Amino acid sequence: MTNNSSIESQLKYIYRLQLIHLRLKYLNYIINIFTVFIIRFLLFLKQKKRYLFFLTQRLKNKKQLLRSNSKLNIYKKKIIQLLKLLPKQKLKKLEMDIEYNYINFLLKKRINLNKKNYLTLKSRKIKQIKKYIMIKELRFKSKIINYKQKKEKINKKIIFLKEIEKKIKKKINNNLLKRYKQIISRSGIAVVPVYKKIPFGTYILITQQKYYELLERKKIIIEEISGRILIDFYLANKENNKMKKILFNFY
Numbered sequence: 471m472t473n474n475s476s477i478e479s480q481l482k483y484i485y486r487l488q489l490i491h492l493r494l495k496y497l498n499y500i501i502n503i504f505t506v507f508i509i510r511f512l513l514f515l516k517q518k519k520r521y522l523f524f525l526t527q528r529l530k531n532k533k534q535l536l537r538s539n540s541k542l543n544i545y546k547k548k549i550i551q552l553l554k555l556l557p558k559q560k561l562k563k564l565e566m567d568i569e570y571n572y573i574n575f576l577l578k579k580r581i582n583l584n585k586k587n588y589l590t591l592k593s594r595k596i597k598q599i600k601k602y603i604m605i606k607e608l609r610f611k612s613k614i615i616n617y618k619q620k621k622e623k624i625n626k627k628i629i630f631l632k633e634i635e636k637k638i639k640k641k642i643n644n645n646l647l648k649r650y651k652q653i654i655s656r657s658g659i660a661v662v663p664v665y666k667k668i669p670f671g672t673y674i675l676i677t678q679q680k681y682y683e684l685l686e687r688k689k690i691i692i693e694e695i696s697g698r699i700l701i702d703f704y705l706a707n708k709e710n711n712k713m714k715k716i717l718f719n720f721y
Contacts, residue, residue, distance in 0.1 A: 478687045481661075481701050483642050484650055485709050488661045490635045491654060493717045497624050497631075504617050511610055515603065522599050529592050532585070634716065646690065646699075653698055661699045663706035669693055676700070 639647060653660035662669045667681045674695065676684075684691045684702050691700040 477689060478705070479641075480643055480646060480690065481687065481699075481705060482709055483638050484646060484699060485661045485701050485706055486713060487635065487638050487642065487650065488654070488659070489709070489713050489717060490631050490638070494628060494631055494635070497628050501621060501624055504621060508614070508617075511606075515606065515610070518599065518603050518606075522596065522603065525592065525596050525599070529589060529596065532589055532592075631717075649692075649697075650699065653696075657696065657698070659698065661701055661706075662693065662696075663703045664700050665703035669698070669700060672696075 642650070650660045659671070662671065664670070664676065664681065664684055667675045667678065669676065676691075676693070680691055683689065684700055687702070687705070692698070693700055
């Protein structure tokens with residue numbers, strides 16, 4: 471790595487390697503998001519179905535309880551019996567008994583009516599939840615189909631990029647590649663473009679002398695504080711444009 475062209479080539483390859491690394495990282499992140507989405511949705515669906523089952527069972531139990539506890543028929547029979555006794559019993563006492571049973575009958579009827587209204591509302595709620603779950607399941611199935619298609623494309627892209635990554639690594643100097651791996655594992659970014667003496671992602675200026683050396687591309691320049699490899703903005707921009715199709719085009 472002594473001449474100008476070899477240094478420039480090394481900078482190109484190491485920068486391309488970083489672009490591929492960042493793209494692979496993003497694609498794997500997308501696949502993980504899809505997986506997390508599926509798991510969360512299945513848990514959400516399970517919770518909703520459990521809640522629906524609980525409501526259905528509760529409604530069923532309340533209906534049974536309403537039927538078993540209903541005393542309307544008892545009051546009805548009692549009133550009929552008292553009415554039959556009208557000619558035989560003392561009128562005043564009989565009227566009081568009839569009135570008492572009739573009031574109880576009306577109260578019980580109102581209570582039962584309120585309970586039935588409550589159960590009707592709960593039945594509607596259960597129907598709404600069933601409909602909601604059905605719509606969600608249909609949408610989920612549609613998303614799963616779309617996800618599988620996207621995942622297949624992404625996996626193909628990952629394989630393609632990994633093949634290019636292997637080829638590029640073979641063209642990079644071992645010491646430079648070792649430094650690159652150490653930095654990228656530590657900070658996520660190993661190669662930093664520099665524009666007008668300012669490395670991207672920092673406000674610390676490099677010296678005028680170092681900036682000229684960077685533009686000449688006669689040697690590898692290392693940023694003193696972070697240890698990152700520096701590349702001039704114009705070369706980095708040129709490589710960005712070259713790599714666009716490789717990085718972002720899907721099959």
